[in-house]
Amino acid sequence: MTAPAPTSGPAPSAFPAPSGLVGTDGPATASGSGSSAYGSFASGSLASGSLASGFVTAEAVALELRPARLGSRAIALMIDVMVQAVVAMILVALTGILWPLIPSVLVDEALLDTVIRVVTVLVLLLYPAYVETRTNGRSPGKSAMGLRVIREDGGPIRPRHAFTRALIGLAVEWPGLLMLPLTWAGSLATMLFSDKGRRLGDLAAGTLVIHERRPSGFxxxxxxxxxxxxxxxxxxxxxxxxxxxxxxxxxxxxxxxxxxxxxxxxxxxxxxxxxxxxxxxxxxxxxxxxxxxxxxxxxxxxxxxxxxxxxxxxxxxLPGFGQTRPYLVRRDPGVLPPSPHPRPPAPPSVPPPPPAAPFPAAPGTAPLRPQTPSTDDSPAPG
Structure with missing residues (x-):
């Protein structure tokens, strides 16, 4: 009687599957579609990779980041537009205060047009670029929605990235100065069909917007x-x-x-x-x-x-990524924040050794006295 030939397959399990769930090919597996015995439990769950996209940095480090889509970015834009409206109103109020101080011979239509253009550039170009640079990619709207602008390689943006994003936005996106209906439609289509939700400014600057806060269910x-x-x-x-x-x-x-x-x-x-x-x-x-x-x-x-x-x-x-900013944490005045690198404890002090006992003097001789160094420069007697 010959021994049966070994068959290739998975390792034997200490827990045999029930007969009603075993097919001709062995126990049910999780890879089958519809034939899995636990398919109903695995379906509908959000795996970690379904919400995030992998980014590989220049150091070959994979970062799991979740790109921001149209909905969250639109809400962030609405908040930023309201903040820009407040900044514009402040600039207009300052202009109204300073306008009577200008000599009447200089006030004309050209001066008014120049002031309008300067206020527009300050509010729609320089302000967004400055805020994104100072806040490391977090404008007021993006900070409220938990978003952040980073480079394609995962690093923080620089002034040139923020300025390019603001310049493209001013020209063809929001508010858009060139062919308004056509550029708006093109920008919207770019975000919808981009795999990472990038707009024209992101493509030109080499940036993308990601979620800093991730949903965590039970x-x-x-x-x-x-x-x-x-x-x-x-x-x-x-x-x-x-x-x-x-x-x-x-x-x-x-x-x-x-x-x-x-x-x-x-x-x-x-x-x-x-x-x-x-x-x-x-x-x-x-x-x-x-x-x-x-x-x-x-x-x-x-x-x-x-x-x-x-x-x-x-x-x-990405220093500070996904963490609470220090200026949002309340601390009592006069209390220093804990140091991230605490100092090691000081070594215990060792007491000095006791002075050595003097040698006993020989019988009939005077005891030796310790000699102190002389402070004068006179030569010692011969």
Whole structure:
């Protein structure tokens, strides 16, 4: 009797899938469309990559940034336009105060036209460029909406980037001085069909607008079973993809609301699928529910460590990205903010050694006295 030939396929799992969920090709997987036993749990969830786009810097560092689209940018533009209207009213009021001081021989239509042009350039060109440069890409409207302007490589913008954006906006976008209906339509179409929501000013300046604040919904994080913590720390979870982990997470957050026998079937199916992807296998005698809980908790712990490293890289490339600005934090007067680099504690002081005891004098001789250095320059007696 010959031994059966070995067959290629996934590693055997310690949790066999239920017979009702096993097809001709083995247990159900997360990659199938419609044939997955947990497809309903994985569908409708927002993965981390669906909302963000990957940007690679010049140092070959991938940053996960979410581009701003038309809706949020339109609201930010409305806020900026209101601020610019206030600035224009202030300039007009100052002009009205200074206008009577101008000699009447100089007041004519050309002077009025010059003042209007100067106010227009100050409000619509120099003010946006100055504000975006000083605030590192955060105008009042963008700051209110949690947006920021950065370069294509992920770095902060410079004065030339802000000036180019404001100049293109003044000429063909907002308010637009050249062929208003046509340039407005072209700018709107550019933002709608751009994969990163960039307008004409962004394309000319090499910039883009991103979200600094990201939406974070409720995500169930199961605690690690203490008896499985040593085993989970040594497992290889590289083949447990995001879709399968999302299905396990949603099942663990809803399994108390499911009815039998569907709950047990889905639990065994998920445990069988995860069991084929982790190495080494789970210890013998472990129930499917603690097994899934341990895998998800360990995966969460490793993802948190990677997130911390990614934030350190983002902070080095984009200082202050996604953090509260210092001028928005209230502090008591006279209290200095804590230093980000605290000084190490001073070493303990070592007491000086006690003075050495004098040598005892020989019998019949006078004790030796310590000699003090002489301060005069007279030669010593011979």
């Amino acid at each position: 995500r169930y994080v199961p605690p690690m079973p203490p008896e499985l913590a040593p085993w989970a720390a040594t497992t290889d979870l590289s083949t447990v993809d995001d879709e399968l982990a999302e299905a396990v997470r949603q099942f663990l957050s809803r399994h108390t609301d499911l009815h039998e026998p569907h709950r047990s079937q889905l639990l065994r199916s998920l445990a069988a699928e995860v069991g084929t992807r982790v190495t080494p296998p789970a210890p013998p005698g472990v129930a499917p529910l603690p097994f899934l809980t341990a895998v998800l908790a360990e995966r969460r712990r490793r993802s948190a460590a990677q997130l911390v490293n990614g934030r350190l890289v983002s902070e080095r490339l």
